[in-house]
Amino acid sequence: MSFWWLALKDMIHLGRDKKAILTLVFMPILLIGILGAAFGNMFQEEEAHIQKFKLGIVNHDEGELGELLEKELFEKNLATTAEVESIEHDVELLRQLEEKQLSIGLILPETFSESILLGEESSVNIISIPEAEIQSSIVEIVTQQFSETMGVELTGMKLVAEAGDRAGNPAGFEKHPAPVILGNPTELPFDVLKETTIEPDQKQVGSFQYYAAGMGVMFLLMTVVNGVGAMLEEKEQEVYRRILTTNLTYSQYLLGKLLGLLFLATIQLAIIILGTKVLFDVHWGESIAGIVLVGLAYVFSACGLGVLCGSLLKTEKSFSTAGMLGTQILAAAGGSMVPLYVFPEWLKEVVTIFPNALALQTFLNVMSGDHIQAVVYEALILILMGIIFLVMAFMRLSLERRKSYA
Amino acid sequence: MVKDLTKKFKNIEAVKNVTFSVEKGEAYGLLGPNGAGKTTTIQMITGLFPPSSGQISIGGIDMIQTPKKAQDLIGIVPQEIALYQNMSARENLKFWGRMYGLSGQLLKNRVDEALELIGLTARAKDKVVTFSGGMKRRVNIAAAILHRPDLLIMDEPTVGIDPQSRTHILDTVRRLNVEGMTVIYTSHYMEEVEYLCERIGIMDHGQFIAQGTISELRESIGDRSRILLSFSQEHNLQQVPVLLPNIDDKDIQLEEKKLTVFHKKPQEVLSELVQQVTKAGAQVKAVEIIEPNLESVFLHLTGRSLRD
Numbered sequence: 001m002s003f004w005w006l007a008l009k010d011m012i013h014l015g016r017d018k019k020a021i022l023t024l025v026f027m028p029i030l031l032i033g034i035l036g037a038a039f040g041n042m043f044q045e046e047e048a049h050i051q052k053f054k055l056g057i058v059n060h061d062e063g064e065l066g067e068l069l070e071k072e073l074f075e076k077n078l079a080t081t082a083e084v085e086s087i088e089h090d091v092e093l094l095r096q097l098e099e100k101q102l103s104i105g106l107i108l109p110e111t112f113s114e115s116i117l118l119g120e121e122s123s124v125n126i127i128s129i130p131e132a133e134i135q136s137s138i139v140e141i142v143t144q145q146f147s148e149t150m151g152v153e154l155t156g157m158k159l160v161a162e163a164g165d166r167a168g169n170p171a172g173f174e175k176h177p178a179p180v181i182l183g184n185p186t187e188l189p190f191d192v193l194k195e196t197t198i199e200p201d202q203k204q205v206g207s208f209q210y211y212a213a214g215m216g217v218m219f220l221l222m223t224v225v226n227g228v229g230a231m232l233e234e235k236e237q238e239v240y241r242r243i244l245t246t247n248l249t250y251s252q253y254l255l256g257k258l259l260g261l262l263f264l265a266t267i268q269l270a271i272i273i274l275g276t277k278v279l280f281d282v283h284w285g286e287s288i289a290g291i292v293l294v295g296l297a298y299v300f301s302a303c304g305l306g307v308l309c310g311s312l313l314k315t316e317k318s319f320s321t322a323g324m325l326g327t328q329i330l331a332a333a334g335g336s337m338v339p340l341y342v343f344p345e346w347l348k349e350v351v352t353i354f355p356n357a358l359a360l361q362t363f364l365n366v367m368s369g370d371h372i373q374a375v376v377y378e379a380l381i382l383i384l385m386g387i388i389f390l391v392m393a394f395m396r397l398s399l400e401r402r403k404s405y406a
Numbered sequence: 407m408v409k410d411l412t413k414k415f416k417n418i419e420a421v422k423n424v425t426f427s428v429e430k431g432e433a434y435g436l437l438g439p440n441g442a443g444k445t446t447t448i449q450m451i452t453g454l455f456p457p458s459s460g461q462i463s464i465g466g467i468d469m470i471q472t473p474k475k476a477q478d479l480i481g482i483v484p485q486e487i488a489l490y491q492n493m494s495a496r497e498n499l500k501f502w503g504r505m506y507g508l509s510g511q512l513l514k515n516r517v518d519e520a521l522e523l524i525g526l527t528a529r530a531k532d533k534v535v536t537f538s539g540g541m542k543r544r545v546n547i548a549a550a551i552l553h554r555p556d557l558l559i560m561d562e563p564t565v566g567i568d569p570q571s572r573t574h575i576l577d578t579v580r581r582l583n584v585e586g587m588t589v590i591y592t593s594h595y596m597e598e599v600e601y602l603c604e605r606i607g608i609m610d611h612g613q614f615i616a617q618g619t620i621s622e623l624r625e626s627i628g629d630r631s632r633i634l635l636s637f638s639q640e641h642n643l644q645q646v647p648v649l650l651p652n653i654d655d656k657d658i659q660l661e662e663k664k665l666t667v668f669h670k671k672p673q674e675v676l677s678e679l680v681q682q683v684t685k686a687g688a689q690v691k692a693v694e695i696i697e698p699n700l701e702s703v704f705l706h707l708t709g710r711s712l713r714d
Contacts, residue, residue, distance in 0.1 A: 241484060
């Protein structure tokens, strides 16, 4: 079990390195703060904040649908958006509009219901004051949607009722359609205004959230580069040769080093998550288990990648140079610097071959509302990547060591 | 036991057919100038890398076939400081003790004893980076003896340290040897090897050029002292051997500004020697008579100084 002590020693060693702590912990928090604040507007969607408006309705409709539109839809279902006032005459409506007592006026003609039932066009007048352009659109869209939906529904029900008559009305359908609005009509018009690039049941990710995840995955790569660099540096020193003369086998040495790296990366990720939560109130999603799973899976794959690169390069100097360059390239391609949202769709797919890109996209999904079940697949891919990297690294190192004994 | 040990690095043969054995409880010195092949030999004996050919056996265990088993019996004090600089002396010793499989109270006791032995109990909590070179060397030794190895291998453990620390280290090694620990001690300081070791092997250019007890090696040069004449400038003294008919040619070595003559009775020939070289036009700057020692043996065998 000596490899545990090797891992612990590495942790103690790093814990006493003030420069490393500064780079690994404070730098990411600082950068998240700067980038999150700098790109704040880029991520905020221009959401239409519609103030409640006064809607005057003159209902000349001789049928039932005018009243249904006024009472059921505007008064009840749009109560939070519009304050509806019934007005007797057109003149009174216009007067109130001129005096800006109303924002929008809606005049329903006598033939409103009839036109809908016949599937014909109905001339509805919508009058608005200049400042209420958006509100006017809402009223127009709601009325239009109502007309179209009711037309289809009533025609369908009429056909079903007639068919029932011919068959002796076994199901007891009513001959005249009931004034029922199917579905939830308020959702339809607002979808148009609230359309976003994410799924309807997902929340949008803010700039602080994005850069917390983006910087988190990037700095974790840097930590791995530092950790593997330190490992290579140690290999160039006398302590490594002394370690090899102790009870520790070469495999145990590698295992101890990997454990140290995993501990270190996990702690760093935890600090970034908690730090951004406390300092910037970053919401990492509803699923703590999801974040932990993705985080650990990413740590594993990143460490595997680091150890593989370390096994291919022999000196600390060459590794550190290549490692930092590689980290920057991976970070740029993976969306840590430029938001993934500006990437073409195909590129977003392609870059998921990199652990950091896949981890970032999965973190963002959890932040948007995904639960653990939805990210298990991605987490397994990350773990699989880590296993493949480590097996390749171990084979390479074993071959190298066997050569020295050949 | 080491037999026919050879190590080749590409086209360079760093160690050539080295054979020697060390008895249990013995202190064996491996003497030679820098680059003689001592460290390569030691690294093969400790199992750091395998020889190109030859055999290594520690306490009857084959180092090449079962290195970890054989390494259990060894404590290694490397030439460089093999310690973690940002950890304290105690933390370092605890770490190395754990690497040797020690734990719990036994580990604590061994660490305390080792610190006591090297005289650093009071500085146990200080980071190694704050220590002097000599103190670091002492901790370097302590790390190798925590698990009480049967064989302690020390590769130039006193390089670059102050005389006080050197004395402390030599006393410590002697004490361990007296207590029964077998020691292989490599150095290019012949006085250290003479102080510690009963038997000595002298290496040069990757091979043994002499081996035996100190008295045996002294006898190999006829137990002769060295007369060392130093000149203020380089002189052509090619005729000097002719002028000293009683001295064999091979007992006279001429370097740039130095003339070395081996002789059993240096006082008897010194006056004549000085007269002859003065006649030859040389200005003698200093005269020194050195009693027979390992340095003399090495010089006689190779024509070079150990520190060259």
